[in-house]
Amino acid sequence: MSIRQEEKVHINILLVDDHPENLLALEAVLSSPEYQVIKANSGQEALKWVLNEEFAVILMDVQMPGLDGFETARLIKQRNKSKEIPIIFITALSQASEHVQKGYAAGGMDYIFKPFEPSVLLKKVEGFVRIYKTFAEAKRQSLLLKQRTSELEEATLALRKAEALARAINDVSIDTVLVINSEGLIVKVNSAAKSMFGYCPENIVSKPASKLLPDLDQVLNNNNKKLIRTSAMKMDGNVFPAEVSIGQAIVDDQHLVVCSIRDITEREEIEQAREKQFELLEKLVQERTMEISEVNKKLRSSEQLFYKTFQLSPNIMVIRSLRDGRFIDVNESWVRVTGFRLEDVNALNLGFRNFKGVSLGDQSLTAFNAGKSLRNLRMTFIAKSGKPREGLLSTEILDLKGEKCLLSVITDVTEQLRFEKEMARLGRLDLIGEMAAGIAHEIRNPMTTVRGFLQMMSTRPEFQENREFFDLMISELDRANSIITEFLSLSKDQVLQLKKDNLNTLLETLFPLFQADAFNRKNDVRLELEQIPDLVFDQREVRQMILNLVRNGFEAMPHGGTLTLRTINKKREVILEIQDQGKGIEPFILEKLGDPFFTTKENGTGLGLSVCYRIAEKHNGRISVKTSSLGTTFSIHFPLTL
Structure with missing residues (x-):
């Protein structure tokens, strides 16, 4: 960038004082179209101006709160860019020599005491401005000389390069x-x-x-x-x-x-040879045209077969570009299972970022993202509804119209895994039930004998002093007996006493019991009952299932919570919902609900929910759970016919 000789020197003057009236007075004295006066109310603000602007002179008050004039001047003088700026201290403090010497030691060029003579101040400022102009002009002339020298050197170098290049081109x-x-x-x-x-x-x-x-x-x-x-x-x-x-x-x-x-001797020989070769190629093209026509027919047939297989496959199938990860096509199973259409995934730039490898580790997931072939990689993917689904992923690289693509085939095994988990849980319940039927009778007999002797001995005069110990042992035997009773509820061998009854009637009968329990726990309970048809069920066992779930709901809530029991009439089933206002169930606990002996309670047996799941199974029903931070809802689904 060239430096113009007519360029004017830009003159900035910085005024620093914490009193606005002093700044106005100084600005009035220095008012001139030649100067640009900048005002700062503190040492900190003055330092900010010095960082961004050049100044011909700085007029600075000595006594300021926080950073005073002397300290501000020292900081300005520490920077190479601003150390040459002349500083004039203005103060109403003592004129003692040690005070003035302190100002000069801080980097001040002059010292003016208030009240000052405006003409004297103006003359001193003009003197420093003249020095600034002279220095700026010398600096400008120096830069101009450097620029002209640099341009001359560049022109000479360019000329030498051009001559050397011309000689080199001529020689080679x-x-x-x-x-x-x-x-x-x-x-x-x-x-x-x-x-x-x-x-x-x-x-x-x-x-x-x-x-x-x-x-x-x-x-x-x-x-x-x-x-x-x-x-x-x-x-x-x-x-x-x-x-x-x-x-x-x-x-x-x-x-x-x-x-x-x-x-051009070689070129003409090549052209002659090319003409002969062209004649031969024309003959080959005519011969191959018929062959290509047949191949194209087979290729179109193969493409149609692939497209039908792709679209009608029950497995999820996706084709994406290996170059940019763009989705090229998805089949109907993809849309049905994930909820995303082709335009959705490309518009939202979804890609496969919500996929997670769970069977072969991160290396397999990295290989998948890199477009390498995989076989039956266990995957978890998120549908549009937000629900996770499980699948087995296999991939294959293919060439689609000249573009390298990756064909991904996902077998959705979500329902299969859910069925396997349910079968495993039911298997554990069956095992516990068989154990209950086999050993409960053998345990209860000696317990009954022990309880009888304890009760008999507690009535004798010589044991009256230890009566409370006998009562404690009897109560613990009764508690063990109640646990065995729950244990027996897991047995398949128990005979159901099925009768036609209405679930609403049973809930209304139990409601006073619920209210009393809620009152003791400082909670509330309410019924929301729809008109529902009669069901065939064992009242004793269904009553136990409801009591277990209601008790769990109360225990899950803090004081002031509300437990809601509602019945819903569906076409083929009646649903009983028990909804609490607790903090919800953690995912790792949710997976183990219904497992025998699994409990989060300090004094729990882990049999309550297992008994509920067994009772629902005996009635050909099922239990589903919805949970969040706002609470948990247990839904019991009763079929209209057993």
Whole structure:
């Protein structure tokens, strides 16, 4: 960027004082179209201005709150960019020499005491401004001199480069370059003349150019053509085809013609061979056209078969580009299972970011993202509804219309895994049930005997002092008996006493019991009952299931929560919902609900929910759970017919 000589020096003056009236007074004294006066109310603000602007002089108050004038001046002088700025201290403090010396030590150039004489202040500022202008002009002239020197050096270097480049091009060019004067004599020739014509350059200079180009006159008269095809003659008299390009120049009032000559012998031989080959290719093309036509028919048939297989497959199938990860096509199973259409995934840029490998680890997931082939990789993916689904992923690389693509096939095994988990849980319940039926009777008999003897001994006079210990042992035996009773509820061998009854009637009968329990726990309970048909069920067992779930709901809520029991009439089933307002169930606990002996309660047995699941199974029903941070809802689904 050039420096213009007429460029004016920009003069900034910084005024620093924590009193606005002092700043206004200083600004009035220094008012001039030549100056740009900038005001700062504190040392911190002055430092910010000094970081971004250049100043001819700084007028600074000494006594300021926080950062005073002396400390501000020291900080300004520490920077190379601002250390040369003259600072004039203005103060109403003591004029003692030690105070003034402190100002000079901080970097001040002058000291003015309030009240000051405006004309004196103005003269001092003008003096520093003149020094600033002189320094700025010298700096500008120095930069201008450096710039002119740099431009001259660049021009000289460019000229040297151009000359060296011209010599290099002339030496390495495979074309012969002739410079011919108006008399047809060769003025200059490059070294390529030796290999092309057999002449040394120094031997051909000043010779007629027609020795190299017999048809020179015809070549020079074809000014309308950039490239001219002609014949050239070697030193031994052999003639060869050549291609000549013509250029003209005037050097020292002398008209010169520059000819670039290229030997095209090999090119013409290649063209002749190409013509023969073209004739052969025409025959081959005619023969292959019929073959390609048949191949295309088979290819179209294969493409149609692939498309039908792709679209109608029950498995999820996706084709995406390996170049940019773009989805090219998805089949109907993808749309049905995930809920996303092709335009959705591309518009939302979903890709496969919500996929997670769970069977072969992160290495398999990395291989999948890199577009490598996989086989039956266990995956978890998120549908549009937000629900996770499980699948087995296999991939294969294919070429689709010249583009490398990855075909991904996902077998949705969500329902299969859910069924397997349910079967495993039911299997554990069956095992516990068989154990209960086998050992409960053998345990209860000795317990009954022990309880009888304890009760009998507790009535004897010699044991009255220890009566409370006997009562404690009897209560613990009763508690163990109640646990065995729950344990027996898991047995399949128990006979159901099925009767036709209405679930609403049972809930209304139990409601006072629920209210009393809620009152004791400082909670509330309410019923929301729809008109429902009668069901066939064992009232005793269903009553136990409801009591277990209601008790769990109360225990899950803090004081002030509300437990809601509602019945819903569906077409093929009746649903009983028990909804609490607790903090919800953690995912790792949710997976283990219903497992025998699993409990989160301090004194729980882990059999309550297992009994509920067994009772629901005996009635051909099922239990589903919905949970969140706002609470949990247990839904018991009763079929209308057993």
